[in-house]
Amino acid sequence: MAQSDVLLKLKGVKTYFFTDEGTVHAVDGLDFQVRRGETLGIVGESGCGKSVTSMSILRLLGKTGKVIEGEIMFDGENLLDLSEEEMRKIRGNRISMIFQQPTTCLNPVFRIGEQIIEALQIHQGLSGEEANKRTIELLTLVGLPDPVRRMRSFPHEISGGQAQRVMIAMALACNPELLIADEPTTALDVTIQAQILDLMRELREKVNTAIILITHDLGVVAEMAENVMVMYAGRAVEYAPVHALFEAPKHPYTQGLIASTPVLGNVRDELETIPGQVPSLLNPPAGCRFASRCAHRMDQCTQEEPPLIKLEGDRLVRCWLY
């Protein structure tokens, strides 16, 4: 039953934004899959399309954005074919999400408890009493100290780290099959980030939710993910199990990314850099999008888009070198 093992499968997804300045090819042909219980890390720099990918899955693209091609199969169902009504039943219920700025995701005028209880009542139809009990359970689960009292707090009364715990509690409220975490620790201090990552690891074992972890921090990916997808300019350039990726990155971009990250306890005189900048997604260049910054550029690279090439050990790389 290999089929049912796959929870989410994206096939040739293209998400474009139609703006005054032109069409932004934010995600331009993306294929990947997430198995049940798996943690997939998506890494890339700003503008690579990693956040747009998550918004495409949840169909929260706003007015200007649209998935124009491809399919997003979630548990055998194409999310793009669902009505808005059906989609609403999936969001926050079977797929939930945590965001970078936890404090802005909580409504400032409602108590924390009320917000979680509301989610439980909407999605699971629990009674007030049951929802209340479940909320306390959830807040205890995410390690919020003194949950009964904290439920009565307003969002501004808690710290960023605690707010992220509340967001995680909310996300887990309905036992989602898939949790999308978009830069969940970027806005937090390192010691608080350590707490939250620790919590996420712990919860992963307890509730067996598949996680898509979106981040720009290679350290976070190395610690949390089983498999990693590296994105660049709207496309996946490399896909590999986490150990293999850090041991021997294949794509020149991944190599550059790893080499340009300063690593604690490993001081180098000069950091490797990737020259130049990410190309504009208004008019993405033909061929390989990394070509203009790549040290291994060949003639072929600027003319023809390399396909995702399968390498041994479950790896994929989009580069003509292989």
Added chain:
Amino acid sequence: MAVSTTQVEAREAKKEEYERPWLEILKRFSRHRFAVASVVVLFVMIVAVTFGPLFMPFGETDTAVTKKDQPPGTEYVVPKNLYYNSIGGDVRTAAGTTLTFWLGSDGIGRDLLTRLLYAGRVSLYIAVAVTLLSELIGIIIGVISGYFGGIVDAFAMRFVDFLNTLPLLPILLIISTILEPTVNLLILILVFFSWTGGARLMRGQILSLREQEYVSASRALGASNLRIMFRHLVPNALAPNIVNASLALSGVMITEAALSFLGFGVKLPAASWGNMLKGVNTTILEKYTWQAFFPGLAIFICSLCFNFIGDGLRDALDPRAKR
């Protein structure tokens, strides 16, 4: 690359111009078609009201007793010589000439077009002067208040609150009994009461902008407060004030009309767009629509033009604006 090499070269050639962005601003303004059209329309209007009356066969207050409430296009044979401003002097129109009320005549037989032109002089003057002066004062007080904060801000804003609680009309009535009401006095008084909105807007903008890092950067370079306020803050905070000014303009014309009713605005028989509209009632609207329509149209066109120009200016002053 979004910028082609030729563009880069063109920029290179004129690079000393980086200290004179006015050309750029003009260029961006000229891309705003409605704004440019509005400038043209306003210019034509100003020329018309300035020089137009000199060529009109009627004086501002000449009446044709037999031709009250005539519709546009009515012809009229002048029974006696018309003089400038109907008080002797040079003959403007000799007796026996056939004239046309191009826009009709009003309730006592005055030519509407003539009055519209005379009225435009004073109405435009008052509206522009009041708006510009009150925005200028408002901007200066707003930026000082927002930038320095503390006691300066508290004092300025309480004064603004105080002014806003004063009832305009009774106070004007009192003033008009003490002083001889003239147009310039009217302007001063209107400015005194109307700068507060602009000041509030500017202050609010400054409060958020002053925390921007480019302000700190400028301070770190040793810039004076004056430089920070007027070089860095005001240009970035101007947009709401420009919109406010363009909206305030038509408001001033209406206020002026209300005031003239109380004997403080432009006094009859002298005409202003406001007081031409003032006497309008349902009978006039139904039977002599043109008497209300043309002054109304003049105010409407003016405020529309000012709004477009305001839009254009706002965009032109913002280098980020596209198109």
Added chain:
Amino acid sequence: MTVSNSTSEHLLEVRNLKKYFPIKGGLMRRTVAEVKALDGVSFSIKKGETLGLVGESGCGKTTTGRTVLRLIPPSGGQVLFEGQDVLKASAGQMRVLRRNMQIVFQDPYASLNPRIPVGQSIAEGLKIHNIGTPRERLDQVAQVLERVGLNSSHMRRFPHEFSGGQRQRIGIARALVMQPKLIVCDEPVSALDVSIQAQVLNLLNDLQKDLGLTYLFIAHNLSVVEHISNRVGVMYLGRMVELSSRDQLFRKPMHPYTKALMSAIPLPDPTIKRDRIILEGDVPSPVNPPSGCRFHPRCWLAQDICKHDDPAFEEKEPGHFVACHFAQG
């Protein structure tokens, strides 16, 4: 590194610097409490050296940078720049000092005036100080733009036409054109992507080598600070808790907070499994900091003494200052 005799060895000396922000409340806007953003911080920087300041949000590192430059008035303490007290300088002296002390900001979007061509932003300092003719200023702007890796023709463009990394280069150019001796770098790379961050860090390094600049480098990212600094100070809740040479600090941290901070950083290497120290709770409010050692509520080594006695900032090993009763290597 170039000049070093005993009198002018330290370019900058900060002694017992304090900054309390008042919290106003009530009808009369009286000060009801104070945020003790900086509570007695001392350090010095040698010519040509980079001192890194690390710490989490609210530790006072940014306030330190701004107070040193007198962008915000201090509540107490001394800042000596080449022996001259910056905080007591007259307006005239301050003008001269401003040329020598510059700052590069974190947010490349907010630190440039969006309505002014970048060339003009860079030239502003020169103009304020009446340096050169317009033509000469233009040449200097062109030169400095080339120096930071941009094209001199970029000067007529507006900030929104540049990417984040390019804007940060412009911010550096603006500081550099004044030919300063000290540059305070306030989180200069934390808003940038990794590959761009590396470019900017290398640029800062090159500039230091070529021009003998001195940096006060403020950042929350320990790896970045380790990469660029000669010495590093760790701050917590308005205090300096540890200050030492880079190698000593990162090889042999002595303060428990430093240890926790270092172990909290996720390393981009999945093969490393570390015993992570996970601190409990959040950073306490600087309005009402804990008694005794400010770190004691979160410290796993805390004893009774830590609750009552504020540990002194002492030199436990040569050049290695720590404020902890139980400092150990």
